[in-house]
Structure formats: C-alpha cells, structure tokens
Amino acid sequence: MKPIAILIPILAAAVAAQQVAQPSKDACIECHTAMDGPIQQPALLIKDDIHMANGLSCADCHGGDRTSDDPTVAMSTAKGFIGAPKRTAIPQFCARCHASPDFMRRFRPQQRVDQFELYKTSVHGKKLAAGDENVATCIDCHSVHDIRAVKNPQAPVYPSRIPDTCGRCHADAGKMAKYGIPTNQLDQYHTSVHWAALQKGDLAAPNCASCHGNHGAKPPEVASVAAVCGNCHVLFAQNYDKSVHAPIFSAASGGGGCIVCHSNHGIQKPSTAMLAGAKAVCSGCHEPGTPGAKTAGQMAQWIDGLGDALKHSEAVLGEADKAGMEVSEAQVRLDDGRDDLVKARLAMHTFNPDEMHKPIEAGMAIADETLRAGQQALHEKNVRRVGLAISVFFIAVTVAALWFFIRRLEASGSGRLEPSN
Numbered sequence: 315m316k317p318i319a320i321l322i323p324i325l326a327a328a329v330a331a332q333q334v335a336q337p338s339k340d341a342c343i344e345c346h347t348a349m350d351g352p353i354q355q356p357a358l359l360i361k362d363d364i365h366m367a368n369g370l371s372c373a374d375c376h377g378g379d380r381t382s383d384d385p386t387v388a389m390s391t392a393k394g395f396i397g398a399p400k401r402t403a404i405p406q407f408c409a410r411c412h413a414s415p416d417f418m419r420r421f422r423p424q425q426r427v428d429q430f431e432l433y434k435t436s437v438h439g440k441k442l443a444a445g446d447e448n449v450a451t452c453i454d455c456h457s458v459h460d461i462r463a464v465k466n467p468q469a470p471v472y473p474s475r476i477p478d479t480c481g482r483c484h485a486d487a488g489k490m491a492k493y494g495i496p497t498n499q500l501d502q503y504h505t506s507v508h509w510a511a512l513q514k515g516d517l518a519a520p521n522c523a524s525c526h527g528n529h530g531a532k533p534p535e536v537a538s539v540a541a542v543c544g545n546c547h548v549l550f551a552q553n554y555d556k557s558v559h560a561p562i563f564s565a566a567s568g569g570g571g572c573i574v575c576h577s578n579h580g581i582q583k584p585s586t587a588m589l590a591g592a593k594a595v596c597s598g599c600h601e602p603g604t605p606g607a608k609t610a611g612q613m614a615q616w617i618d619g620l621g622d623a624l625k626h627s628e629a630v631l632g633e634a635d636k637a638g639m640e641v642s643e644a645q646v647r648l649d650d651g652r653d654d655l656v657k658a659r660l661a662m663h664t665f666n667p668d669e670m671h672k673p674i675e676a677g678m679a680i681a682d683e684t685l686r687a688g689q690q691a692l693h694e695k696n697v698r699r700v701g702l703a704i705s706v707f708f709i710a711v712t713v714a715a716l717w718f719f720i721r722r723l724e725a726s727g728s729g730r731l732e733p734s735n
C-alpha cells in the first residue's frame with residue numbers, strides 16, 4: 315500500500331475534525347458573498363440582522379449544511395435545505411421559530427409568540443390564505459435579511475417609519491386599484507396633529523399600527539373607532555360616552571364616534587371654528603336656529619370669551635411686570651385659569667352646556683381677579699410716577715432757589731470786598 319493511500323482518509327478525518335472544532339465556519343455566507351447580484355445581497359445585508367446578532371444564520375432559516383463548500387451538499391434537500399419560501403408560505407416560515415415558545419425562550423424569555431396566530435385573523439392574513447399575494451406578509455413590514463429589533467430607530471416598524479412602510483402599498487394607487495379603497499391615508503396622516511407630534515419625537519402619538527394593530531391589523535370597524543381614540547384620550551372618551559351623541563354616532567347607528575367631527579387620518583388642531591362659522595362641523599346636522607346650533611354657538615362664545623379674557627389679563631400683567639411691579643403671584647394664578655380653559659374643552663365633549671359652564675365660570679373669575687391685580691399694579695406704578703414727578707419738581711425748585719441764594723450771597727460778599735480797591 316502506498317503511503318498516500320493511507321494518508322487520504324487520515325487527512326479527510328483531520329479536515330472533518332477541524333470542521334467540527336470550528337462550528338463558526340459559514341460556507342453559506344462565504345460563497346454568497348463571492349456571488350453577484352440578487353443572490354449576493356442577502357449575504358451583504360445580514361450584518362444588520364437581529365437573527366445574526368443572536369447567533370442565527372442563513373441555514374437556521376433556509377436549512378442546508380453550512381459546513382460544506384460544495385453547493386450540491388450545502389443546499390441539498392437531504393440536508394434540510396428549503397431555499398427561498400413562496401410568498402404565501404412566508405408567515406409559516408417565520409412562525410417555525412416565532413410561534414414556538416420553547417425555541418424563543420432560549421433567546422428571550424419574555425418574547426411574544428402570537429404573531430402568526432394574530433396575523434391569521436387580520437385582513438392581510440385572511441387574504442393571503444385565500445391566495446392574494448398583494449397583501450402584507452411578515453417581510454413587507456419587517457424587511458428580510460436586514461431585519462432589525464423593533465426598538466431600533468432604523469427598523470421599518472419603528473413608530474416614525476411605520477407610515478411609510480404601510481404607505482408603500484396603501485399610498486400606491488396602482489397596487490390598490492383593484493380593491494377600490496382610498497389611497498389617501500398617508501397624505502392625510504402627514505397633515506395631522508398626530509404626525510406632527512410623532513415627528514417632534516412624541517412616540518405616544520399614534521402611527522398607523524397604533525390604530526389598526528400590527529399583526530392583528532384590525533379591519534377599521536366603525537365599532538372600534540371611538541374605543542381606539544379612547545385608548546389614549548381617556549377623559550375625552552369618558553365625557554363623550556355620557557353625551558347625547560354617543561348612542562347616535564355608535565356602530566349600531568352606522569356612526570363613527572370621534573371621527574364624525576375629527577376625521578381619522580387627517581386630524582387637525584381643533585378650534586372654535588369647528589363649533590361656529592362657515593366651517594363648523596355641527597352645522598352639518600344642526601340647522602341654524604335649532605337648539606343644537608344655538609348651544610354650539612354658545613359653546614364657541616364661552617371658549618373664545620375665556621381665551622380672550624385670559625390673554626387680556628396676561629397682557630396687562632406683562633406690562634406691569636416690565637414696569638418692575640411685583641405681579642408674579644397673579645401670573646402663577648393665571649395658570650389655573652388656563653387649566654380651566656382646558657377643562658372646558660374637555661367638558662364640551664359631554665355636549666351638555668351645564669357641565670361646560672362650570673369650568674368656564676371658574677376660569678372667568680380667575681381672569682377677572684388677575685386682571686384686577688394687573689390693573690392695580692399699573693395704577694400703583696402711575697401713583698408712584700406722579701409722586702416721583704412731584705418730588706423731582708420740588709427738588710429742582712429747591713436746588714434752583716439754593717443756587718440763586720448762593721449767587722446772591724456771593725454778589726453781596728464781593729460788594730463788601732470792593733472798598734479795598
């Protein structure tokens with residue numbers, strides 16, 4: 315037997331042993347990195363992927379043998395290779411791990427494992443199950459090969475990025491044409507108070523998924539609308555629920571709760587223009603002269619009246635402050651008045667004038683009280699100024715008199731010196 319024939323199996327065994335000793339070898343990444351085009355992309359993107367960060371790699375999702383440089387072995391079905399899943403199979407593909415509590419617990423004990431179950435109940439999930447490939451699957455919201463932790467600001471599901479993620483389909487008239495639903499949600503949302511707040515970094519402001527859900531993307535049922543707003547605007551919802559409108563705008567009556575007056579996607583900064591005037595939302599249902607319209611007018615007057623009164627007090631106190639008068643106590647008190655204005659807007663949502671009048675009255679009393687304090691201070695300032703003017707006058711007169719007196723003294727003194735000349 316030639317020595318080389320003995321050496322081959324020994325060498326092979328040594329290579330195999332080395333491979334076992336080096337489980338970090340990842341032929342999938344190595345070979346795919348050396349490729350061009352679409353099959354190279356995953357290997358380049360994967361460095362930002364949360365799965366990679368948790369020690370998972372290509373083969374954990376796609377199957378196959380990561381230790382073999384031979385593509386026919388590495389990517390053989392015998393080694394469990396499943397390749398790229400069909401679009402309709404993606405949720406199950408991800409759920410293999412994400413719906414398995416035992417598996418996920420090894421990485422993150424607190425992680426939820428209900429995404430797939432919820433997804434199946436959503437409009438997206440139901441349609442995908444029926445074979446519609448245009449709906450969102452896991453990777454349309456989370457991306458693929460560069461899936462980031464959901465708390466990562468670069469993740470497509472990060473609150474400020476969600477609108478664009480949903481908008482990729484929902485703002486695309488071509489993609490949505492066959493469904494006959496509006497495609498203006500993103501445009502309108504971009505004009506809203508909520509988007510403005512989110513852009514300022516207020517992550518408590520709702521993005522699309524806060525109202526529609528993410529995995530259980532709720533159908534936007536009218537029944538859930540008042541409840542959705544009430545999740546965050548709790549006190550408004552409590553007052554509204556007591557109001558004459560609540561049963562009328564309820565789902566049973568085909569209504570829409572808060573959105574009847576505020577809309578859903580393009581919510582604007584509210585003002586009394588919603589109550590009275592050409593753009594009032596109330597006048598759509600309450601004809602001029604009817605009790606509802608009269609109450610609406612009254613409510614607008616109250617809010618504007620209190621707002622103006624508080625501004626007037628603020629201006630007068632500001633003037634006094636500038637003049638160096640001590641008015642800080644009244645200025646602090648003015649904050650209570652501003653609180654009453656907030657409470658009045660809140661109480662307005664009972665649509666009961668008696669409820670609303672209480673904070674209005676309290677606020678007006680504070681506006682009055684602080685205005686008087688400001689006027690008093692300005693009055694005192696005037697009194698002091700007149701007093702000062704009078705003293706200045708008398709001092710001036712005295713100084714002048716003294717000057718004349720000294721001059722005269724000097725004059726008579728020099729007269730006395732004259733004879734020696």
Ligand code: HEC
Nearest residue numbers: 341342345372373376377378379380382383385388397398
């Ligand atoms: C030696 C090079 C090489 C190795 C090793 C390799 N691949 Fe590939 N892979 C390719 C090439 C070339 C293609 C495209 C041609 C084809 O489909 O066979 C491909 C295609 C794929 C595809 C797309 C298949 C489809 O269904 O469209 C996936 C997924 C994939 N590889 C994953 C893996 C994984 C996972 C591993 C490791 C277990 C791996 N590859 C190892 C070269 C390699």
Ligand code: HEC
Nearest residue numbers: 342343346352353356357360365371372375398399404458
């Ligand atoms: C978290 C699971 C996951 C991991 C990890 C993963 N893939 Fe994929 N891969 C997918 C899914 C899902 C698809 C289907 C994408 C689609 O339909 O657009 C896919 C598709 C592919 C394709 C088909 C071409 C394409 O982009 O659609 C290739 C090639 C591929 N993966 C290679 C890899 C390689 C190489 C790695 C490791 C660097 C890897 N994948 C890691 C889930 C994964």
Ligand code: HEC
Nearest residue numbers: 405408412426429430433450451452455464471523528529
């Ligand atoms: C319509 C968009 C969308 C789809 C489809 C979607 N997700 Fe999500 N996913 C989100 C959003 C939004 C979050 C929450 C981000 C947050 O809480 O800040 C999230 C969170 C997650 C989380 C973190 C834990 C949790 O439940 O909050 C995981 C894991 C996850 N998704 C996996 C999946 C899987 C697996 C699928 C497919 C079965 C899927 N997602 C489908 C949008 C989506």
Ligand code: HEC
Nearest residue numbers: 364368374375407408411421422425452456462463464465
């Ligand atoms: C091989 C098992 C496995 C597969 C298959 C898998 N994941 Fe994961 N995934 C994990 C593990 C483990 C983590 C890290 C633990 C964690 O953060 O929850 C994770 C994390 C995530 C996160 C971040 C969760 C967070 O709270 O930030 C998202 C999002 C996610 N996966 C989505 C997907 C999607 C989408 C697919 C399908 C394309 C998929 N995963 C397939 C195991 C898997």
Ligand code: HEC
Nearest residue numbers: 437448449450454479480483493495522523526531532534
């Ligand atoms: C890949 C494209 C795609 C993405 C991304 C997507 N959707 Fe959808 N969505 C659809 C399609 C297609 C439908 C089906 C439309 C229909 O049947 O009316 C749908 C349906 C819906 C519906 C039900 C509409 C109705 O009245 O029938 C809601 C709500 C919805 N999506 C919300 C969202 C939200 C929120 C996001 C982001 C978190 C999102 N979608 C991301 C494609 C997408």
Ligand code: HEC
Nearest residue numbers: 477480481484495496499500503520521522525534539578
């Ligand atoms: C403040 C809560 C809220 C936010 C934020 C929100 N929606 Fe909606 N959305 C609703 C309500 C409520 C409806 C139901 C409208 C109705 O019944 O008249 C709805 C309806 C829809 C519909 C059904 C078609 C339609 O326009 O009536 C789609 C699709 C949709 N929203 C997508 C989105 C997308 C995409 C975003 C983010 C850009 C988003 N929504 C943000 C509350 C919200």
Ligand code: HEC
Nearest residue numbers: 507511518519520524542543545546572576578581583584
């Ligand atoms: C996820 C929580 C959340 C949900 C759901 C939500 N909002 Fe908001 N809303 C906010 C935050 C945060 C702000 C900005 C801070 C503020 O002004 O209170 C805001 C602001 C507003 C404002 C402007 C307030 C002001 O003083 O300028 C109105 C009006 C409003 N929301 C109405 C609604 C309506 C109607 C709905 C339901 C269709 C709704 N919101 C759903 C959290 C939410």
Ligand code: HEC
Nearest residue numbers: 543547550551554571572575584585586588589617656659
């Ligand atoms: C019948 C019409 C109507 C309905 C229904 C309605 N609102 Fe309002 N809302 C108004 C008007 C009018 C204002 C503006 C008051 C003002 O500033 O003059 C307002 C103001 C607001 C404000 C801003 C308050 C502030 O301090 O600036 C919020 C927040 C709000 N509404 C939330 C809600 C929520 C949540 C619901 C449902 C539970 C709801 N609204 C239902 C008419 C309505």
Ligand code: HEC
Nearest residue numbers: 558559562574588589595596598599600605606609610665
């Ligand atoms: C979508 C229609 C609609 C809108 C918009 C609407 N209301 Fe009403 N409102 C009603 C109905 C219906 C009733 C109860 C029937 C009735 O007696 O007129 C009612 C009752 C009232 C009542 C009790 C007195 C009365 O007329 O019975 C007041 C007060 C009231 N609304 C104020 C307002 C104010 C203020 C606004 C605007 C911020 C407003 N409503 C917007 C439909 C509406």
